[in-house]
Amino acid sequence: MSAKSTATRYGSVAIAIHWLSAAMILILFATGLLAAGQGDPSAKLALLRAHIPFGAGVLILTLFRVTWWFVADRRPGAPAAQPRWQQWVAKGVHVGLYVVVLAAAASGIATLVVSGALPAIIGSAALPDFETVLPRLAHGIITRLMLVLLALHVGAALYHQFIRRDRLLARMGVGTA
Numbered sequence: 422m423s424a425k426s427t428a429t430r431y432g433s434v435a436i437a438i439h440w441l442s443a444a445m446i447l448i449l450f451a452t453g454l455l456a457a458g459q460g461d462p463s464a465k466l467a468l469l470r471a472h473i474p475f476g477a478g479v480l481i482l483t484l485f486r487v488t489w490w491f492v493a494d495r496r497p498g499a500p501a502a503q504p505r506w507q508q509w510v511a512k513g514v515h516v517g518l519y520v521v522v523l524a525a526a527a528s529g530i531a532t533l534v535v536s537g538a539l540p541a542i543i544g545s546a547a548l549p550d551f552e553t554v555l556p557r558l559a560h561g562i563i564t565r566l567m568l569v570l571l572a573l574h575v576g577a578a579l580y581h582q583f584i585r586r587d588r589l590l591a592r593m594g595v596g597t598a
């Protein structure tokens with residue numbers, strides 16, 4: 422498989438970034454939701470110390486991904502016989518996912534800065550209360566929006582794979598075309 426995409430399938434770089442981002446986002450939802458619901462301060466701190474590097478990792482990976490598309494690679498065309506409206510919805514969801522991932526990372530970083538939590542994360546100070554911090558509110562709303570877009574994204578992939586049976590997942594490295 423070549424590093425760059427062709428007209429009908431994604432290249433190895435795009436595939437690696439896609440699945441690595443998906444795994445990291447899954448870990449981010451698990452650690453973020455557990456941290457938010459955690460009453461014990463030391464357990465909350467441990468969860469946030471895992472959450473933050475993954476958040477930074479997804480941010481770097483997404484910036485690299487956007488640069489990769491602009492500079493080095495071109496997306497494959499739409500799947501065969503896909504109606505125009507579905508092409509537009511797919512494009513909207515894909516762009517939306519880039520936007521919410523970048524906004525989630527930015528609001529996460531802003532939460533740490535505005536709440537003054539950094540000394541607790543890297544040192545031994547007590548964690549502040551995030552409840553009243555504005556970027557923390559934004560982080561919660563943005564990540565809920567991301568869940569909606571992810572549900573549409575995964576739902577569309579499953580629709581192609583099991584209802585249209587056009588083996589769309591093979592374009593992203595899963596199974597054979």
Ligand code: HEM
Pocket residue numbers: 446449450453454456457458465469472473476477479480522523525526527528529530532533551557560561562564567
């Ligand atoms: C794509 C990136 C990210 C995703 C998907 C994500 C996801 C989440 C989720 C789902 C929550 C729980 C929200 C809630 O229940 O309202 C959360 C909380 C949080 N996240 Fe993120 N996050 C990301 C990036 C970051 C980054 C980069 C940072 C900091 C540098 C960060 C810091 C935090 C903090 C401080 C909380 C609050 C936890 C609490 O309330 O105890 N996040 N995140």
